[in-house]
Amino acid sequence: MDWITTVDHKKIAILYLWAGGLFFGIGGLEAILIRIQLIKPMNTFLDAQTFNELITMHGTTMIFLGVMPVIFALMNAVIPLQIGARDVAFPFLNALGFWTFLFGGVLLNLSWIMGGAPDAGWTSYTPLSTIEYSGTHGVDFYTIGLQIAGLGTLIGGINFLATIITMRAPGMSFMRMPMFVWASFITSAIILFAFPAITVGLVLLTFDRILGANFFDTSAGGNSVLWQHIFWIFGHPEVYILILPAFGIISEVIPTFARKRLFGYSSMVFATILIAFLGFMVWAHHMFTTGLGPVANALFSVSTMLIAVPTGIKIFNWLFTMWGGQVRFTSPNLFAVGFIPTFTMGGVTGVMLASAPADFQFHDTYFVVAHFHYVIVGGLVLGLFAGLHYWWPKMFGRMLSETLGKWTFWTFIIGFHLTFFVQHFLGLMGMQRRVFTYLPNQQFDLLNLISTVGAGLMGVGMLIFLTNIFLTSRKPADAPDDPWEDGRTLEWAIPSPPPEYNFKQTPLVRGLDAFWKEKTSGHKTMTPAEPVGPIHMPSATILPFLMSVGIFIAGLGFMFSRDDFGNAFMGFMFNHYLVTAIGLVITFGSMLLRSLYDDHGWHIEPEELEGR
Amino acid sequence: MMKTWQAGKRLLPMTAALGLILAGCGREDLSVLRPQGPAAESSFDLMKLSITIMIVVLLIVFSIAAYVLVRFRRKPDQREIPEQVEGSFKLEVLWTVIPLILVVVLAVPTVKAVFAAGNDHSNDKNAIKVKVTGHQYWWEFQYTDYGVTTAQDLVIPAGKDIAFELSTKDVLHSFWVPSLSGKMDTNPDGTTNRFSFSAPNEGVYRGKCAELCGPSHGFMEFKVKSVSEAEFEKWVKSMKSPAVLPEDPALAETFKSQCLTCHAVGDMPDLSSAPNLTGIGSRESVAGILLNDDTGVDGEPVLENLKTWLHDTPGVKPGNKMPDPKKDMGLSDEEIDGIAEFLAGYTLD
Ligand code: HEM
Ligand SMILES: [Cu+2]
Numbered sequence: 001m002d003w004i005t006t007v008d009h010k011k012i013a014i015l016y017l018w019a020g021g022l023f024f025g026i027g028g029l030e031a032i033l034i035r036i037q038l039i040k041p042m043n044t045f046l047d048a049q050t051f052n053e054l055i056t057m058h059g060t061t062m063i064f065l066g067v068m069p070v071i072f073a074l075m076n077a078v079i080p081l082q083i084g085a086r087d088v089a090f091p092f093l094n095a096l097g098f099w100t101f102l103f104g105g106v107l108l109n110l111s112w113i114m115g116g117a118p119d120a121g122w123t124s125y126t127p128l129s130t131i132e133y134s135g136t137h138g139v140d141f142y143t144i145g146l147q148i149a150g151l152g153t154l155i156g157g158i159n160f161l162a163t164i165i166t167m168r169a170p171g172m173s174f175m176r177m178p179m180f181v182w183a184s185f186i187t188s189a190i191i192l193f194a195f196p197a198i199t200v201g202l203v204l205l206t207f208d209r210i211l212g213a214n215f216f217d218t219s220a221g222g223n224s225v226l227w228q229h230i231f232w233i234f235g236h237p238e239v240y241i242l243i244l245p246a247f248g249i250i251s252e253v254i255p256t257f258a259r260k261r262l263f264g265y266s267s268m269v270f271a272t273i274l275i276a277f278l279g280f281m282v283w284a285h286h287m288f289t290t291g292l293g294p295v296a297n298a299l300f301s302v303s304t305m306l307i308a309v310p311t312g313i314k315i316f317n318w319l320f321t322m323w324g325g326q327v328r329f330t331s332p333n334l335f336a337v338g339f340i341p342t343f344t345m346g347g348v349t350g351v352m353l354a355s356a357p358a359d360f361q362f363h364d365t366y367f368v369v370a371h372f373h374y375v376i377v378g379g380l381v382l383g384l385f386a387g388l389h390y391w392w393p394k395m396f397g398r399m400l401s402e403t404l405g406k407w408t409f410w411t412f413i414i415g416f417h418l419t420f421f422v423q424h425f426l427g428l429m430g431m432q433r434r435v436f437t438y439l440p441n442q443q444f445d446l447l448n449l450i451s452t453v454g455a456g457l458m459g460v461g462m463l464i465f466l467t468n469i470f471l472t473s474r475k476p477a478d479a480p481d482d483p484w485e486d487g488r489t490l491e492w493a494i495p496s497p498p499p500e501y502n503f504k505q506t507p508l509v510r511g512l513d514a515f516w517k518e519k520t521s522g523h524k525t526m527t528p529a530e531p532v533g534p535i536h537m538p539s540a541t542i543l544p545f546l547m548s549v550g551i552f553i554a555g556l557g558f559m560f561s562r563d564d565f566g567n568a569f570m571g572f573m574f575n576h577y578l579v580t581a582i583g584l585v586i587t588f589g590s591m592l593l594r595s596l597y598d599d600h601g602w603h604i605e606p607e608e609l610e611g612r
Numbered sequence: 613m614m615k616t617w618q619a620g621k622r623l624l625p626m627t628a629a630l631g632l633i634l635a636g637c638g639r640e641d642l643s644v645l646r647p648q649g650p651a652a653e654s655s656f657d658l659m660k661l662s663i664t665i666m667i668v669v670l671l672i673v674f675s676i677a678a679y680v681l682v683r684f685r686r687k688p689d690q691r692e693i694p695e696q697v698e699g700s701f702k703l704e705v706l707w708t709v710i711p712l713i714l715v716v717v718l719a720v721p722t723v724k725a726v727f728a729a730g731n732d733h734s735n736d737k738n739a740i741k742v743k744v745t746g747h748q749y750w751w752e753f754q755y756t757d758y759g760v761t762t763a764q765d766l767v768i769p770a771g772k773d774i775a776f777e778l779s780t781k782d783v784l785h786s787f788w789v790p791s792l793s794g795k796m797d798t799n800p801d802g803t804t805n806r807f808s809f810s811a812p813n814e815g816v817y818r819g820k821c822a823e824l825c826g827p828s829h830g831f832m833e834f835k836v837k838s839v840s841e842a843e844f845e846k847w848v849k850s851m852k853s854p855a856v857l858p859e860d861p862a863l864a865e866t867f868k869s870q871c872l873t874c875h876a877v878g879d880m881p882d883l884s885s886a887p888n889l890t891g892i893g894s895r896e897s898v899a900g901i902l903l904n905d906d907t908g909v910d911g912e913p914v915l916e917n918l919k920t921w922l923h924d925t926p927g928v929k930p931g932n933k934m935p936d937p938k939k940d941m942g943l944s945d946e947e948i949d950g951i952a953e954f955l956a957g958y959t960l961d
Binding site for chain 1: 634637638639642643644645652654655656658659662663665666669670673674676677680681684685686687690693694695696697698699700703704707708710711712714715718719722723725726727728729730748782783784786788790791793794795796797799800801802803805818820821822823824825826827828829830833901903909910930931
């Protein structure tokens with residue numbers, strides 16, 4: 001109950017982490033099944049339809065439900081601490097964002113047991129995703145599930161923007177913010193601009209499918225290529241939503257374990273902004289073979305290549321942060337150090353893809369599969385591992401085992417390169433992506449086998465990580481405030497895990513790497529910016545949960561509104577949109593309750609603060 | 613402009629070496645790395661240039677990383693705090709400018725090649741015009757100037773430019789012959805694509821569908837057969853000869869009433885709801901994926917393949933739109949085998 005009603009950013013972070021872990025596990029299992037099917041030519045382990053459902057759900061789950069919540073978990077856990085705040089700007093909305101995300105994800109995954117998962121690829125290109133060619137409810141689960149989950153993401157993004165703009169501790173100017181906060185800030189801005197695009201796209205596709213509209217039907221005056229534009233105007237920025245937080249994490253971990261401040265801080269900030277900006281200008285590089293013509297292809301080619309410049313700045317700045325430092329190979333830093341070459345390899349294949357005439361060959365082959373897994377897995381997932389190992393003691397008060405952490409790193413990264421490096425060659429040798437099997441004697445066999453073995457090894461790495469978490473959770477919570485000893489930012493100045501109110505007194509920030517600055521000038525703690533006084537706290541509430549349940553019910557009701565149930569009662573309820581209405585009543589009722597009932601929260605008194 | 617060219621020239625030896633290594637990868641009739649025509653070569657040249665640049669970048673990053681990690685490890689007795697360096701304006705400018713130059717080196721030939729690839733031959737009198745239509749899960753090829761329609765095997769005269777007009781009857785597909793050219797999507801009417809390529813060397817090349825189009829997407833293959841000009845003319849002529857039917861009148865009737873409602877043969881009007889069967893005994897494959905090979909190395913003899921297909925259409929290509937001859941059309945095993953034998957013998961002279 002405590003968990004359902006909480007509005008504390010630290011608890012919501014943990015909720016995001018478990019939910020993300022769950023979906024990540026589902027997506028991972030799907031990946032393993034896909035790789036087993038491809039282990040040899042003409043394999044019959046899975047049938048074609050199931051395979052297409054698995055690739056669709058794997059992509060969708062990983063991008064929207066697997067890594068996004070883990071990113072949000074870290075952002076929730078860390079941002080308020082790093083800027084010296086007591087919570088996020090809108091704790092109620094924070095909880096609402098989590099619950100809508102979770103119910104959207106659950107709705108999407110219900111498709112496995114409710115008559116057919118989506119099968120048109122995570123990009124759901126029309127006309128394949130229209131009712132004519134995808135007749136089950138699969139794609140409806142996709143449109144409506146993602147719509148609900150996307151709502152949560154948008155709420156979360158806006159909340160972080162407001163938090164970072166308004167709640168920084170005294171003295172923390174924008175140019176004194178930790179790099180992770182900067183990255184999260186830019187990420188949230190991208191969310192704000194990119195998610196409305198997919199929202200609109202999903203609405204249009206839902207209308208085409210459920211209400212018989214014709215936005216994407218060429219024969220009725222629609223345009224099927226339109227979907228691709230809408231999807232990628234969202235979809236390309238989305239990949240930066242994923243990678244920028246990883247950049248932020250790496251920029252925190254490396255300075256800590258090199259005992260040096262981040263090299264070229266201001267150029268890092270500038271590069272981040274530039275990447276975000278260019279990220280919106282390059283969507284059509286996913287569409288070179290759609291037939292946009294040479295002018296568009298040339299423009300999008302060149303603008304895409306330009307992204308290599310700010311990305312390069314970042315890589316060299318990280319390397320030079322370590323230059324002249326004292327590098328310690330703790331498990332978080334192993335992941336961070338492993339990130340640099342791996343991500344660079346994904347970046348350079350990105351530049352190769354950007355050359356349109358070459359992309360005519362690369363597009364929709366295993367070369368692209370290799371490229372984006374190098375970026376998303378080799379970049380983002382390694383980054384998340386670094387972040388999780390790094391902040392785990394702060395979030396849970398317990399140090400993860402270093403030995404197991406190192407085992408996780410080595411099995412995972414070796415498995416990763418085995419899996420994906422060979423896929424570059426598969427693509428170049430003529431293997432298209434999204435094929436459920438392939439004919440023998442095309443010289444694809446050995447490389448596919450290697451790839452599957454590698455995927456198994458990555459799975460082992462994940463299991464070691466889970467074991468680590470399990471064993472750690474049974475140890476006493478005795479992590480020191482600054483467990484890595486060289487912590488530089490504010491979160492290391494308070495206990496692990498932090499008390500409910502984070503900072504007894506809001507700290508005064510006197511420079512970049514605020515805590516490090518105090519430590520090197522001989523202080524043990526931060527200088528407070530205020531006297532000890534009563535701390536205002538928001539009340540726990542179940543309303544966000546209820547509102548999300550309502551949206552979930554409404555979504556299901558709308559989705560099945562045209563079905564023939566062969567049962568008078570069910571038919572009546574669904575076909576007259578009564579189920580939808582019930583869901584909406586729950587949601588709007590909760591909203592009404594929230595606005596009518598004035599809740600002023602509560603206070604923690606100074607005596608209580610001192611008493612602990 | 614001069615400068616970029618110089619930089620490009622310095623990369624040449626490595627490009628050449630790489631080209632040699634990569635050219636060992638994959639089948640000649642399938643691999644992007646063993647281009648067999650000018651369009652694929654142009655892509656391949658860009659790939660070699662970009663791979664070279666990228667390998668140089670990787671080598672630099674890897675060596676700096678390796679050096680830093682070895683040289684600056686923390687030693688057990690280290691206690692003093694390293695100097696906290698702000699950054700370095702010079703260095704940061706350096707690694708902004710160098711990537712910019714590299715991008716320009718790649719961007720210039722890219723833009724040139726983009727416009728060269730956009731140069732289609734639809735108004736070229738010497739080009740062969742072919743209308744390609746994607747269907748779930750087969751390919752239709754119409755030679756508009758010759759009044760010939762065929763499926764699965766695209767026969768072209770070696771060395772001539774082929775001007776394609778691409779569209780689809782259902783969902784999106786993508787037309788791709790890796791060793792001859794990059795791919796191009798087949799969109800619904802209204803967004804028809806054009807492009808062209810040529811195959812200077814005679815031979816058979818493997819083509820694929822590269823856009824997810826349903827369960828049998830992976831099986832939506834086709835062959836490009838590059839033949840001499842004389843052979844091409846001969847092929848066109850025999851494609852236009854009158855329709856052939858089974859000799860046994862009963863079988864002929866079954867074939868007509870059951871199969872020819874969707875398929876066409878010879879000079880019959882083509883409704884294009886199913887692949888044209890004219891001369892199917894001479895094709896490279898049945899259904900695009902059952903390879904005809906009398907030696908049994910890559911596939912089975914054409915008769916075996918036709919029997920496999922007709923006895924189990926849904927099993928061979930999941931989700932395909934042809935009714936099952938036995939279950940849906942009520943043909944007996946003998947009738948199916950008879951039709952298979954007839955089709956296997958239906959060759960072009
Ligand atoms: C930074 C994080 C990045 C992520 C997460 C990412 C992810 C992806 C994904 C998922 C795709 C596949 C789309 C599909 O066909 O389904 C893709 C394709 C592509 N990416 Fe990236 N990418 C990233 C960075 C880059 C960079 C830095 C570049 C270029 C400088 C780039 C260039 C491309 C291009 C040109 C394609 C299209 C390839 C094709 O569809 O043929 N990407 N990327
Ligand atoms: Cu296809």
